[in-house]
Amino acid sequence: xxxxxxxxxxxxxxxxxxxxxxxxxxxxxxxxxxxxxxxxxxxxxxxxxxxxxxxxxxxxxxxxxxxxxxxxxxxxxxxxxxxxxxxxxxxxxxxxxxxxxxxxxxxxxxxxxxxxxxxxxxxxxxxxxxxxxxxxxxxxxxxxxxxxxxxxxxxxxxxxxxxxxxxxxxxxxxxxxxxxxxxxxxxxxxxxxxxxxxxxxxxxxxxxxxxxxxxxxxxxxxxxxxxxxxxxxxxxxxxxxxxxxxxxxxxxxxxxxxxxxxxxxxxxxxxxxxxxxxxxxxxxxxxxxxxxxxxxxxxxxxxxxxxxxxxxxxxxxxxxxxxxxxxxxxxxxxxxxxx
Amino acid sequence: xxxxxxxxxxxxxxxxxxxxxxxxxxxxxxxxxxxxxxxxxxxxxxxxxxxxxxxxxxxxxxxxxxxxxxxxxxxxxxxxxxxxxxxxxxxxxxxxxxxxxxxxxxxxxxxxxxxxxxxxxxxxxxxxxxxxxxxxxxxxxxxxxxxxxxxxxxxxxxxxxxxxxxxxxxxxxxxxxxxxxxxxxxxxxxxxxxxxxxxxxxxxxxxxxxxxxxxxxxxxxxxxxxxxxxxxxxxxxxxxxxxxxxxxxxxxxxxxxxxxxxxxxxxxxxxxxxxxxxxxxxxxxxxxxxxxxxxxxxxxxxxxxxxxxxxxxxxxxxxxxxxxxxxxxxxxxxxxxxxxxxxxxxxxxxxxxxxxxxxxxxxxxxxxxxxxxxxxxxxxxxxxxxxxxxxxxxxxxxxxxxxxxxxxxxxxxxxxxxxxxxxxxxxxxxxxxxxxxxxxxxxxxxxxxxxxxxxxxxxxxxxxxxxxxxxxxxxxxxxxxxxxxxxxxxxxxxxxxxxxxxxx
Numbered sequence: 001x002x003x004x005x006x007x008x009x010x011x012x013x014x015x016x017x018x019x020x021x022x023x024x025x026x027x028x029x030x031x032x033x034x035x036x037x038x039x040x041x042x043x044x045x046x047x048x049x050x051x052x053x054x055x056x057x058x059x060x061x062x063x064x065x066x067x068x069x070x071x072x073x074x075x076x077x078x079x080x081x082x083x084x085x086x087x088x089x090x091x092x093x094x095x096x097x098x099x100x101x102x103x104x105x106x107x108x109x110x111x112x113x114x115x116x117x118x119x120x121x122x123x124x125x126x127x128x129x130x131x132x133x134x135x136x137x138x139x140x141x142x143x144x145x146x147x148x149x150x151x152x153x154x155x156x157x158x159x160x161x162x163x164x165x166x167x168x169x170x171x172x173x174x175x176x177x178x179x180x181x182x183x184x185x186x187x188x189x190x191x192x193x194x195x196x197x198x199x200x201x202x203x204x205x206x207x208x209x210x211x212x213x214x215x216x217x218x219x220x221x222x223x224x225x226x227x228x229x230x231x232x233x234x235x236x237x238x239x240x241x242x243x244x245x246x247x248x249x250x251x252x253x254x255x256x257x258x259x260x261x262x263x264x265x266x267x268x269x270x271x272x273x274x275x276x277x278x279x280x281x282x283x284x285x286x287x288x289x290x291x292x293x294x295x296x297x298x299x300x301x302x303x304x305x306x307x308x309x310x311x312x313x314x315x316x317x318x319x320x321x322x323x324x325x326x327x328x329x330x331x332x333x334x335x336x337x338x339x
Numbered sequence: 340x341x342x343x344x345x346x347x348x349x350x351x352x353x354x355x356x357x358x359x360x361x362x363x364x365x366x367x368x369x370x371x372x373x374x375x376x377x378x379x380x381x382x383x384x385x386x387x388x389x390x391x392x393x394x395x396x397x398x399x400x401x402x403x404x405x406x407x408x409x410x411x412x413x414x415x416x417x418x419x420x421x422x423x424x425x426x427x428x429x430x431x432x433x434x435x436x437x438x439x440x441x442x443x444x445x446x447x448x449x450x451x452x453x454x455x456x457x458x459x460x461x462x463x464x465x466x467x468x469x470x471x472x473x474x475x476x477x478x479x480x481x482x483x484x485x486x487x488x489x490x491x492x493x494x495x496x497x498x499x500x501x502x503x504x505x506x507x508x509x510x511x512x513x514x515x516x517x518x519x520x521x522x523x524x525x526x527x528x529x530x531x532x533x534x535x536x537x538x539x540x541x542x543x544x545x546x547x548x549x550x551x552x553x554x555x556x557x558x559x560x561x562x563x564x565x566x567x568x569x570x571x572x573x574x575x576x577x578x579x580x581x582x583x584x585x586x587x588x589x590x591x592x593x594x595x596x597x598x599x600x601x602x603x604x605x606x607x608x609x610x611x612x613x614x615x616x617x618x619x620x621x622x623x624x625x626x627x628x629x630x631x632x633x634x635x636x637x638x639x640x641x642x643x644x645x646x647x648x649x650x651x652x653x654x655x656x657x658x659x660x661x662x663x664x665x666x667x668x669x670x671x672x673x674x675x676x677x678x679x680x681x682x683x684x685x686x687x688x689x690x691x692x693x694x695x696x697x698x699x700x701x702x703x704x705x706x707x708x709x710x711x712x713x714x715x716x717x718x719x720x721x722x723x724x725x726x727x728x729x730x731x732x733x734x735x736x737x738x739x740x741x742x743x744x745x746x747x748x749x750x751x752x753x754x755x756x757x758x759x760x761x762x763x764x765x766x767x768x769x770x771x772x773x774x775x776x777x778x779x780x781x782x783x784x785x786x787x788x789x790x791x792x793x794x795x796x797x798x799x800x801x802x803x804x805x806x807x808x809x810x811x812x813x814x815x816x817x818x819x820x821x822x823x824x825x826x827x828x829x830x831x832x833x834x835x836x837x838x839x840x841x842x843x
Contacts, residue, residue: 206713208700214689215697221683225645225675226756227666227701285688 018277018330022298022323029305036308039184047176049300050193051255053293054248056271056278057200058121058241060292063275064217065234066284067128067135070268072245074146075120077264079113079249081153084164084259086112092166096157103168114246118239120146125238129231143268151261165258175254192251193293196244201289209236218285273320274299277327299323346371346534347423347503352391352401354384354558361387362398363559369503369534369551374525376537376545376566379555380578380747380775385538388555389505393418393425405503416445424496425505428538428773429681430488434481439463441480442495466494470524484631486517493524504528505536508773510544514630514801515836522548540775541802542571554578579777586776587808588783592790594623594811597657599764599795604641604651611646612638613819619764619795624786626810627799628835634819635799636678639766642797643675644668655764669702674757678768678799680746684753687742691734692716694741695723695756702760726755731781747778754785765789767798771805783809803832818842 013020030037055072062069086109088095090102120142127138155161178185204210212233215223224230253259278295280287302323306316347369354362362384369375377385391398394412403410405422412418415425432441439459440447447454448462463476472490480488489509496504506525510518525535525548539545545552549566554577562577575586599619606612612634619625627635640646642653644662653660655671662668665675677683686694696719699705708718723737730751734744741749750770757765770786771779787809790796800806806813807830814824815838822838 202713208705208714211693211697211700211714214693215686218686218689219683222677222686223697225643225665225677225683226698227669228697229664229666229701285686 014330014333018327019298021326022277022302026301026305029309033309036305041304041308043178043185043187043190045297045300045304046193047187047189047255048304049297050187050189051248051252052267052270052274052300053193053296054196054244054251055267056274056292056296057196057289058244058248059268059271060275060278060280060287060289061204061213061237061241062135063272063280063282064213064285064287065128065135065237066217066282068272068282069121069124069135069139069241071120071124071139071143071146072241072271073264073267073269074143074150075117075242075245075264076249076252076267077150077259077261078120078146078153079117079246080253080259080263081150081164082116083109083113083250084167084253085153087168087171087254088164089166089168094157094159094162095166096164098158103170106171106174110247110250113250114243117245117249118242121238121242121245122235125235128238129234147261150263154259154261161261163258163260164253167254167257171254172257175251189251189255192247196247197289197293200240200244203240204289209233209240213237214285270299271296273324273327276324276331279331281331282328283331344370344372346406347392348404349388349392350402350404352388352403353399354387354391354396355399361558362391363557365401365555365558366560367536367553368563369536371502371534372529372532373550374529374535374537374548376539376549376552377555378538378540378545378552378574378578379561380777383555383578383775384558385555386507387558389425389507389536389538392423392505419496419499419501422500422502423505424499424501424503426489426492426496426507426509428508430485430492432480432488432492435479437477437479438474438483438491439476441491442466442476442498462498463494466498470494470497470527471520486513486631489513489521490524493521497528501533503534503536505538507538508540509537510539510541517631518544540773540779542574543804545574546571556580575776578775586780586804588780588787590787590809590811592622592624592787592811594620594790596621598623598655600654601642602652602654604638604653605649606634606637606641607647607649610634610637611819612641612816614651615816615821616651617814617821617824619797620811621793621795622790623812624790624796624798624810626806626813627797627816628801628803628806628813628839629816629822630839631801632818633816633839635816636768637819638816639675639768639797639799642668643673643766645675666701669698669760669762672761672763673766674698674760674762674764675766676750676753676757676768676770678772680749680753680773685741685749688740690738690740691727691732691744691752692719692723692737694752695719695726696759698756699759704760722759726752726759730755730785745775747774747782750774750782751778754782758789763794765794765796767796769800770798771800771802779805803835806835807832815839815841 059069059072085096086104124139124142127133128135178187212228215228216230216233274296275292277298278291280292345368349367352362352365365384365388379385390396392403394414410421412421442463443459448458449455460476472494474487509521537549546566551563552566552569553563554561597618598621602616604615615638629635637646641648644664644667660671708714720737732748732751741752771782786796810827812824812826813830815822815835817839820842822841825834
């Protein structure tokens with residue numbers, strides 16, 4: 001009896017080992033280079049994490065279903081191209097749409113960006129919910145379609161395939177601006193991420209849509225018997241993901257200020273890794289919004305610190321790969337223990 | 340019982356889980372060449388004790404001796420190699436592979452380093468012939484019936500030359516004939532000197548097959564007696580620690596007026612029910628009897644909209660209705676308690692609250708949990724607590740994961756889930772399967788109470804006594820068709836068996 005009441009250190013270490021390892025990694029970065037620990041770097045990391053974070057908020061729902069989305073990055077690329085092309089500076093001669101002579105209101109490209117992303121996620125939902133395809137496969141197909149569409153779009157410019165750049169200054173300010181807090185600045189991007197996170201927390205925890213999503217992820221057959229309309233729920237979750245992808249694309253285009261055919265490449269993998277590090281389990285039915293955000297921020301901190309320390313770019317890939325494998329391995333260990 | 344003949348001896352076994360003492364000085368002595376029934380309510384510690392034997396759990400204290408030698412298995416594989424086999428209640432088989440591959444999984448007969456298919460087939464066939472099992476070794480496991488799959492598991496245990504064989508609820512999905520076949524196999528193994536631990540809730544079977552009976556309660560050993568000295572009543576008394584005056588509560592419901600009329604109902608995709616017509620009155624408990632494969636589950640699924648219907652009509656309160664999917668059925672006032680609790684009943688990893696409100700969130704009552712347009716955790720908690728209290732669900736809290744509850748308590752959570760939707764028609768598929776006597780009595784009482792409130796209940800069951808004990812009428816299905824409907828006053832077991840064989 002007494003034995004079990006004692007704190008189980010082994011279990012605690014297992015449950016939090018990933019955070020402990022990542023924490024040690026960050027501590028060692030600080031020890032290596034004291035200048036890393038600055039408010040400026042913190043603001044940079046948070047700003048960079050924000051577009052990935054919004055993307056991850058969308059992907060997380062699909063992982064809760066025991067699915068995944070390989071097309072998120074390319075969908076983001078497509079939507080980003082739409083946003084950027086409509087918001088090139090009207091004084092830039094080589095702009096894609098010379099017909100736009102007066103600056104468009106920002107909301108219009110944002111809405112078009114969202115609609116484009118929703119079309120792609122609806123295709124994923126159709127494959128998953130109606131055709132009963134594995135999300136891996138349907139999103140693999142969608143990824144290629146989105147990439148093809150992005151290339152065609154960028155290539156269709158009068159001057160040939162050139163980056164969509166020279167963006168409207170209002171757009172750049174809307175995305176990259178920040179509040180001055182005195183000791184540091186608070187990028188608008190962080191606020192956009194916060195708003196999206198709160199909205200998604202509400203969807204996951206306070207709506208029938210969210211409850212049903214966990215039901216389907218936890219036990220799809222029981223969900224159907226309990227009266228959950230599985231197909232409708234899947235479409236709901238995917239379309240909301242589309243909205244998030246569209247917003248992330250709009251912000252990413254403005255953040256990077258140039259959209260090319262490689263925009264969005266591997267963003268889906270970053271989003272998935274963030275979710276997994278944040279405890280959204282591939283075994284389905286498990287995950288939290290704070291976890292997703294924490295996962296994305298940790299991953300971005302590592303990305304940023306490796307870059308900051310000037311680690312070889314190829315080595316960075318290896319380190320990130322190891323972290324993802326570690327995250328899933330620990331997740332699976334937790335799952336095995338439950339049986 | 341003679342001390343010298345003891346083949347397996349478990350003594351002073353303790354096992355503690357966070358929050359519960361699952362085993363307290365538990366013990367079990369099994370003699371060679373006997374069937375030893377292990378009995379107790381759900382949560383009494385039978386499965387935990389067996390898992391300690393298998394090395395799935397590591398006991399905190401106690402020792403296990405087999406043929407006088409102290410053993411400490413590290414897991415099922417080592418246990419099986421050590422002559423201890425178990426047929427689990429929930430069969431763990433590789434559904435997409437064939438019978439012989441499942442049988443020899445992990446120890447395929449090899450020739451020159453390659454798996455020898457012909458040798459595997461020969462050895463499988465030899466064991467099947469010995470046990471009179473009529474199953475093709477090349478058949479895919481997933482296509483077999485549950486009883487055939489169970490036979491394969493028993494054959495697998497035999498193939499390990501088990502000296503101790505544990506059967507956990509082996510008959511819960513078997514028909515009468517299949518149970519007899521199983522008993523023939525058990526008798527054969529007993530004659531060969533195998534010690535058999537038999538876990539079951541079916542009293543009649545226990546008394547028919549066992550030599551000794553050990554009874555557990557709350558994780559502790561209560562008694563070990565020779566089966567011939569026991570009666571059903573005395574076993575129940577030892578199990579629950581009090582007199583259970585009667586197994587079936589008095590009937591207080593009075594059926595009156597047609598609630599549901601089903602005419603010529605057929606499912607679309609085989610295997611399914613064909614041309615079934617019946618009516619259900621308000622306040623009636625209609626039992627559905629039949630052999631395995633008589634498509635009773637399929638009938639309920641077709642009514643509830645889980646399975647597609649190809650023809651026929653359903654009228655409720657005189658109005659024709661179509662249940663194209665479960666959410667439509669729920670809207671029409673139907674509820675369905677499924678047979679396979681783990682597969683399509685519970686959300687194992689989610690808490691009691693979630694498991695309680697999930698159907699209501701998808702019913703006509705969903706608005707009641709809203710507060711300012713969003714779901715209110717407080718309101719969902721209130722309903723859950725009400726359900727826990729009224730169903731007398733034993734759980735540490737509302738936040739407990741449902742998979743951590745015993746089978747009986749899980750079933751109560753699921754029934755509570757459906758009662759929240761305030762259904763008029765409850766379709767129950769084997770509602771007391773794998774549930775202990777005490778919880779069973781509570782569920783019978785609940786069913787009768789619901790009928791007394793004017794609800795109609797269709798209850799599929801393979802346990803004849805319970806059908807005879809609480810139903811008003813019994814419809815018998817055979818080979819997917821309706822073989823007959825009997826009033827409880829004119830029914831007996833023999834009539835049911837005759838009808839059940841009509842189209843089989």
